[in-house]
Amino acid sequence: MKKHLLIAALALTGTQTAIADVKIGGAVRLNYAWKDYDQSNKDKNGEWDIELFRIDINGDDGNWFYSAQYRWYQDFEAIHHAYVGYKFDEDRSVKVGVTLVPFGLLPVSSHGFWFGGTYYLGLEDDYDTGVVYEQQDGDWLFHAAYFHNAEYQSGDRYDRYSFDLAAVDGQRADENGQINLRAERTLHFASSKLKLGASAQIGRLYRYDSKTHDSRWAGALHADWSNDAGWQVQLQEAHYKYDTGTDTVELSAFQFPFPVASEADVVSLNLAKTFTVNNDFVDTVTCYNDHTQTLASGQGVDNSIQNVTGCLLVKGGLYTYIDWIAGKNMWFAGGDGIGFDSPDNTGWHSRLNINIGYYF
Secondary structure, three states: OHHHHHHHHHHHHOOHHHHHHOEEEEEEEEEEEEEOOOHHHHHOOOEEEEEEEEEEEEEEEOOEEEEEEEEEEOOOEEEEEEEEEEEEEOOEEEEEEEEEOOOOOOOOOOOOOOOOOOHHHOOOOOEEEEEEEEEEEOOEEEEEEEEEEEOOOOOOOOOOOOOEEOOEOOEOEEEEEEEEEEEEEEEEOOOEEEEEEEEEEEEEEEEOOOOEEEEEEEEEEEEEEEEOOOEEEEEEEEEEEEEOOOOEEEEEEOOEEEEEEOEEEEEEEEEEEEEEOOOOOOOEEEEEEEEEEEEEEOOOOOOEEEEEEEEEEEEOOEEEEEEEEEEEOEEOOOEOOEOOOOOOOOOEEEEEEEEEEEEO
16 A cells, blocks of 8 residues: 555656655554443453554645545554645645545644544544635635545445445435535734634435435534633534435444434534643643534434543654543444434443554
8 A cells, every 4th residue: 555655646746756755654543442331341441452553645746735644443444635736826725636625613623632523423524535725815714615525435335534424224325516615714913813714515415226316514603712822712603404304314434334413503612721841751731621512403313412621742743642531422422323312322421532643
């Protein structure tokens, strides 16, 4: 795979001499998890695993640039992103390939390793196949994008990084065309700045059984305030809807499908503080509390909550996340889905997660 990625990079630059400009990096991560809802895990006092190995390739050749990342997890492998781009000038660029969907708070609406609840709904750190135009105009930042499909076209594949529609029990409805528009303005104050923005997303779903299309859409208002003292506050209100005639749909990533409410409001409120240390062990420490509530609409649905409290310790390329994840009716935190009314929903669950990664 590494050889193939290098060949692809050479093809993008067009000359073998440009290989010197290619930057090859990656990461290896070790993860510890203790789960209060898993008796086997508790009996062993939690579990340590090699969580990930990844390879990154980045480079540029004049106005052209490119980036790719491939990941190997314990039980599967998947692409993260892979695109080629062109800079028209310092303020305008375009990317084509598997690239980040410009929606909501960017680059992510969270601080911890566990991301926010929007990630598991496909509304945060989501990568699809298409084209993205970006323009900086003074204090304004604009995005316009079209995505033909998810990073993997078939919903039958659950081995993926981004959360997308899943084919379950022979029922397949893949993402088939999506338009994204995003605008953000930065307001500057004496010792702080405030980013205010709005995002819109509309797309289609192709049903293979009936050979028809359904629609889906999402919108968000978002604000991101930070100051010179290292404080940051993020607020986002998003609404999404899958117009499928059902109260739930199935999403998947990391090998498993799960149900989510077809329509919901998703509110995120995050608070963080970064401390500069600069000693032999730690350069910076960022402590945070990221809170997400999914307020589901429809029949057979229920609200979901995820709260992540933790700290990130950084020393050079060594990143250590220490997170306490608490969830109510929340996927990956003891729940059966998100916004899904399950008879097995037994209230709050939590897990301690420690992720130690070296990024090179």
